[in-house]
Amino acid sequence: MKTAIYPGTFDPITNGHIDVLIKATKIFDQVILAVAEKTDKETTFSTSERLDLCREATKDIAGIKVVKFDGLVVDFAVEMKAETMIRGLRAISDFEYELSLSLINEKLNSKISTIFFVPDLKYLYLSSSLIRQVVALGGNAKDLIPDCVLKALLKKK
Secondary structure, three states, X not given: OOEEEEEEOOOOOOHHHHHHHHHHHOOOOEEEEEEEOOOOOOOOOOHHHHHHHHHHHHOOOOOEEEEEEOOOHHHHHHHOOOOEEEEEOOOHHHHHHHHXXXXXXXXXXXXXXXXXXOOOHHHOOOOHHHHHHHHHOOOOXXXXXXXXXXXXXXXXX
């Protein structure tokens, strides 16, 4: 079975993330959506809430397993028997950051490869922080995030 890992904070998960997941499920038998427990970012949602939102948002996509992880993602990938890491690219600025992550991960474990996916054009500019800001300021993000995420963000307002 070919397994890939898609790590991130997912605070919150967006339709851009889901687009990348759907693309990955066409290549891999199983994609593990790995929700980071510890992050250097201030999160809006707790780890438990992010896990629940990711599970709800992906429940109808076959081949997705949502789990939390702590520590080095390459170590977690080995634990999950994943040989490939999935990353999304939106812009040139993403590329520089993602390339550095990919290179350090390869240095830490050369058996883990990274594959980059570009989301659909309609999600290319989308980020979790942008979504949080739009919803907090009363903007309409309905077509950019799953319904469960919109409801959860509105409760946090």
